[in-house]
Amino acid sequence: MMDLMTDNKVHDESRQGEAYAPFANDPNQYKKKFYIESYGCQMNFSDSEIVASILNSAGYGATRDMEEADLVLLNTCSIREKAEQTIRKRLTEFRKAKMRKPGMLVGVLGCMAERLKANLLEEEKLVDMVVGPDAYRTLPGLIVEAEGGQKSVNVLLSRDETYADISPVRLESNGVSAFISIMRGCNNMCSFCVVPFTRGRERSRDAQSIVAEAQDLFDRGFREVTLLGQNVDSYYFVDEKSNETVSFANLMERVALISPDLRVRFSTSHPKDITDEVLHVMAKYENICNYIHLPVQSGNTRVLQLMNRTYTREWYMKKVDRIKEIIPDCGISSDIIAGFCSETEEEHQDTLSIMDYSQYDYSYMFFYSERPGTLAARRYKDDVPEDVKKRRLQEIVDKQYYLSLDSNKRDVGRTYKVLIEGESKKDANAWMGRNSQNKVIVFAKEQYDLKKGDYINVTVTDCTKGTLLAVIEK
Structure with a gap:
């Protein structure tokens, strides 16, 4: 599961609901204007930059003022019920703005598109178009349809779309750090997660285009790139011309070799896939950052099996040991779910204890929210009372507060x-x-x-x- 999805985290400010205007771009050169807000994971923010590029080519420039936009878009997250409630509230506000400006179009992009397209278009009449994560190239045509009064929909998933040839517009960039999407989709069928259903199967972008994008960013003054994917460690690309196989470790090394002044980060890792090869490449290059986001979700083996995480408590702990053995000063963060189906009080204590063992620098923490269509929704009863979920979550948050503070105290003097x-x-x-x-x-x-x-x-x-x-x- 990608990070930056939750409300409860001990680290910097979340970017949920951030409105965008493009970096190093003049919106006045365009005949029409679009406004976009993004919610959820880093991949959604990266996708918004792809959408901005496509819309620029169609004659739309970005604006920070929703009231002056001809096209209003919400790039949505469906990982939690609260996220969907937030987005519905925003869509209701957009509908009021649309009444003040006839002709304004409102569209929903991203993970809510497939699951709620009928509700949003027909039943609640909140939007004019619904576009899934693999259909952004069709946006110009869908806009034309919507302008003609049609309800425009494209939520088809693709087995090969990576948007590799589209140069993202760096939205609201600080000019220093940028995301590079290296793959899309996910093959891990974690029982609590909607990603395989909303973003499709895993496919890797060609390595040459990734390195070229990183080189271009460095040439333009950027000094840090984050390689993004639902599970970057499973990146796998075969160059048809040379028949060369590129693993994630190979790819990361190629990006690091662009310049020692270009920092390289990545997100997110699945514990089952991060290899010693990746860890040794990290240790080899000073400009590959010593930081790994390693979601645990639960510290109990039975619950992990219900989640279909494919590792045990003991296996995860050994992975943490291996990281610290190869990269002694590596920072580690995590994702943690409180109150998953049938979780007992003793199993919750296992989560608290694995936090102590792993010494996370920070975590993204939330209580379990059943998502329709997931394996957990079909197989298990969501039987932990909400007040118990919230109490367990608070204990996890409190634990992470002290872990983060202790971690930072150890850095004093360094x-x-x-x-x-x-x-x-x-x-x-x-x-x-x-x-x-x-x-x-x-x-x-x-x-x-x-x-x-x-x-x-x-x-x-x-x-x-x-x-x-x-x-x-x-």
Whole structure:
């Protein structure tokens, strides 16, 4: 499961519901304007950048003001019931805006498209078009249909669409960090997850196009890329011309070799697929960040089997051991579900104890929300009372609070290389960046002539649960 999906996390601010305008692009050159909001995982935000590129080619420029848009889009998340409720509320607000501006079109993109297309189009009449994650190329034609009064729908899933030839518009970019989608879909049938049904089967993008996109970003001044996929460690591409097989470790190395000044991150890993080869490549290159997002979901083997996670508690713990053996200073974060079907109090305690064992720097935490169409919805009874789910979730959140704080306290006195991403949100006289372990570090600008995209060594002097406070190393 991808990260950035939840409300309860001990780290930086979530990007859910973020509205976009394009980076380094003049919207006034376009005849019409579009407004887009994205919810959920990083893949959705990456997809919005692909959509922006397609719409630019169709004569639409982005706007931050929904009221002036000719086309309003919501790129949706369906991982939790609360996410769907949020999106329905926004669509109701858009309908009011549409009444004030006749001719405005409203569309839903992404993971809610397939499951709720009939409700959104016909029953609730909230939208004019519904477009699935593999159908974004058809947007210009669907817009024309909607302008003619038709209800436009394309939610067909593809076995080969990767959008490899589309150059994303870097929406609301800081000019330093960017996402690169390396694969789409998922073959892991985790029983709680809708992704295989909303995004289709797994397929990998050709390696050459990924490296070329990373090279272009570096040439344009970007200094960090995050390789994205539902399960990046299962990336697998065969070059038909050379018959060469490219694994994720091979791909990551190729990107790292572009320049030692280009940082490389990735998300997300499935514990069953992350290999020693990947870990050794990470250890080999200083510019591949020492950070792994390794979702555990539950610390109990029986519950993991119900979730169809294909590993046991003991196996996961050995994987954590292996990571720390090969990369001793590697940061690890996780996804955790409280109150999955039939989870007992003792099994919940197993989750708390595996958190202690793994020493997560931060986690994305939520209680189980049954999603229609998933294996869990068909096979198991959602029998843990909501008040129990919430209480267990709070215990997990409390546990992660102290783990995060303790992790940050251990960093006090240490010196880290930081990539400056911009000014601190709270202090214009301070810079904000992250270290290799993905921890946010804030430090005073002082008299140094620095700018976004620069690297600087800083020494940590203090911390909160979510931020390291530092000074520039003299």
